[in-house]
Amino acid sequence: MSSSTHNSSADTLLRIYEHILDRMNEGVHVIDSDGTTIVYNSKMTELELMTRQDVLHKPLAEVFQFPSGQESTLLTCLRTGNSIRNTRQTYFNDKQKEISTINNTYPIIENGKVIGAMEIANDVTKMERLIRENLLQKNGSRYTFEHIIGRSGPILDVIENAKRAARTSSSVLVVGETGAGKELFVQSIHNASLRASGPLISQNCAALPDSLIEGLLFGTARGAFTGAVERPGLFEQAEGGTLFLDEINSLSMPLQAKLLRALQEKSIRRIGDTKDRTIDVRIIAAINEDPVEAIANSHLRKDLYYRLGVVTLFLPPLRDRKEDIPMLVSHFIEKYNELFQMEVRSISDEVLQFFIQHDWPGNVRELQHLIEGAMNLMIDDESTIRYEHLPLHFLRRTPAVPVTIEQPSPHTLPFLDEGKPLKETMQEFETAYIHHVVERYNGNISRAAKELQISRQSLQYRLRKLGIKG
Structure with missing residues (x-):
């Protein structure tokens, strides 16, 4: 075969490959060993709202932006040589438009050397919106992260950690006082996860005695006790989704041990049954007291805490x-x-x-x-x-x-002017009052925090945010 014939065949084959890639319903993005894009199909241009000219033959890191502390799955795969499967990624295109995809990313290896990486991406932005509007309503799960009200440092930190936790199926323990918004965070995590189309089943463990809660959680077999019928428990009802167990510290120690077994073995046994049933359920638990104190007071098994607290979210009180x-x-x-x-x-x-x-x-x-x-x-x-x-x-x-100032201070409370925005008035008030208390204790942050009835860390955050020198 002549050289010209060989080149013609290669060009024809290349055009065929391009046609195949452009008709796929998944986005395909390939980079070389330098992190430069060499393949970018039509579906990928739709997902990322870009043109081929915007992306092809350019370093990926210069085209797209990723949240602080995060790296492109493509570049991670290129660097480590390891595949990354079913991972949700949120990032920004060159127009600062937020993009969300579910990716499978693979290294391209030749003669034992990583020469590039390829990514197959599916759009989840539209899917998530449809889920929120339709499926999640049926599961009684109405809230997403957009429903969480607050712009303070403590709440924004928890929201960011919760969003990260939503990307996996690891167990989550939510710690917070009564009324702090635990249910809101649980629903938001579920709705942002790959399990969003599955059920979200919630149960307050303090609402029922152990004799009833065990059968409710694990189900019952016919004849297990007088009047018992064949009934699936909450674990089975939550199959493929999320099971939220509130006030987990109210369960008895023996029942906590059974719960731990179910989590470790990923199986349950109905009361009165002889066979185990495999379960695929994500567990999110909540507790309204400090976990360390709960363990010390024998309200929570230490091994169950370690199993549930793979990710632990501490919700700040108001x-x-x-x-x-x-x-x-x-x-x-x-x-x-x-x-x-x-x-x-x-x-x-x-x-x-x-x-x-x-x-x-x-x-x-x-x-x-x-x-x-x-x-x-x-x-x-x-x-x-x-x-x-x-x-x-x-x-x-x-x-x-x-609120009054006991001693004269150059930092008096602001006058409450008519027509001034509420946010501005509150910030002026907070700045003046915190400055006064810190000054009264000669800059002693611990004593000032005790006077203000907030944690030392919270006071330090406020001092930095408001520009007050302690």
């Missing part, structure tokens, strides 16, 4: 993120305006100061109920929640004493 209160207040006012057909627009400055002083033992849930109760006490033409609208039981518990 008292440690009071800068989020204005956003939460606006959200709840909007919610109950729609529900009650009202037109409330804001809270008074006095109520804002009142909220800042309060320690919120019931967290966000307490704030929500407080707004709901106040709006029930308003008359039709009122548009501002005032001190007198707050429920009586709340007023009795929290004295309405304005």
Whole structure:
């Protein structure tokens, strides 16, 4: 065969390959050993909203941007020589448009040397939206990360860690006080995971005695006890999805041991049955006390904690993120305006100061109920929640004493100007008050944090954020 004939055949074969790639329903992206794109099919241009000219023959790292601390799965595969399967990746194209894909990435190896990497990608952006709007409603799972209200450092850190946890099927332990939003995070993790199309089954372990909860979790076989019928348990009902066990520390030690066995062996046995059943379920558990204290007080098995706490999320209480209160207040006012057909627009400055002083033992849930109760006490033409609208039981518990400065200080509290935005007013108030307390204790952060009833770490974060020197 002549050289020209051979080249013609190679060109024809190359065009055939290109036609095949362009008709695939998956995106195909290939880079060489230098990380430069050499193959980029039509589906990939659709997924990433780019043209071939934007990407081909250019270093991948210069075209796409990835969140801090994350690397392209293609470049990771090229660097390590290891395949990466079924991994969700979120990144940005050259127009700063967020892209989400599920990728299978493989090294290209020749003579024992990695000469490139290829990625087969599927679009999940549209799929996730459809799931949220349709399937998740059927599973009683309504919330996503977009529903979590807050822009403070503590809550943003937890959201970021929760988003990372959503990429895998590892067990998650959510630690938080009552009313801190554990259910919201659980649903968000489920809805952002590859199990989103599967069921999300929730069970509060403190709601039922052990004699009932065991059968509810693992199911029963006919004849196991008088009146027993063949019934699948929550593990089987959650097959392919997520099982959320709230207040896991309320289970007895023997039942915790059975739960640990189910997690380790990925199988369960119905009460009264003789055979084991394989399960494919992700477990997310929640606890409303410090896990270390729960173990010390014999409320939680240490081995179960290690098994559940592969990823542990500590939700900050509302008292440690009071800068989020204005956003939460606006959200709840909007919610109950729609529900009650009202037109409330804001809270008074006095109520804002009142909220800042309060320690919120019931967290966000307490704030929500407080707004709901106040709006029930308003008359039709009122548009501002005032001190007198707050429920009586709340007023009795929290004295309405304005924050005062005991000694003269150059950093006095800001005047509450009419028409000033709520967020700006609250930040000025917080800056002045924190500055005053830190100054009163001569810069001793630990003593100031104790006075403010927040953690030392939380105070240090606020000092940096507000530009206050301790």
